[in-house]
Structure formats: structure tokens, C-alpha cells
Amino acid sequence: MIHGHEVLRMMEGNSYATREELVDAIIARFGAGERFCTCSAEDMTAEQLVDFLEARGKFMPSRQDGFTVDTTKICDHH
Numbered sequence: 001m002i003h004g005h006e007v008l009r010m011m012e013g014n015s016y017a018t019r020e021e022l023v024d025a026i027i028a029r030f031g032a033g034e035r036f037c038t039c040s041a042e043d044m045t046a047e048q049l050v051d052f053l054e055a056r057g058k059f060m061p062s063r064q065d066g067f068t069v070d071t072t073k074i075c076d077h078h
Contacts, residue, residue: 004038011069015062023047
């Protein structure tokens with residue numbers, strides 16, 4: 001399983017217009033069948049991970065019309 005930290009790091013410096021665009025980017029990077037985990041959840045699809053991260057305030061509006069990762073909310077533990 002890929003840890004959610006890896007997805008948040010993938011997002012650094014990138015902006016996504018929609019959550020679907022982010023899900024597509026995650027699948028393109030890690031694979032369609034990959035499952036994801038975090039410090040408090042596991043066995044999530046890319047869509048479930050995006051929902052999880054969004055609910056925990058990990059995203060912020062970007063200067064473009066969309067959103068990006070809030071780098072102040074990426075924890076460093078594994």
C-alpha cells in the first residue's frame with residue numbers, strides 16, 4: 001500500500017482543477033489497482049483517499065482555478 005504522504009508530496013508544486021483531475025493523477029502515478037493508507041486508515045482507493053484527505057483539510061485553494069496541497073499539513077512520520 002502507498003502511504004497518503006506520498007500522494008501529498010506528489011501534489012507539491014501542482015494544482016488540480018477538480019478532485020477528478022487529482023484522482024486521475026494519482027492513478028497515473030501509482031496505478032489503477034493501488035491501495036492507499038494513512039496513519040489512521042488503510043485499504044483505500046484513490047477516490048477514497050482524496051475524500052479522506054479533503055475531509056482532514058489537507059488541500060487549499062491555488063492561485064489558479066483549483067486547489068493544491070497545504071504543505072503545512074503534511075506530517076513527517078511514517
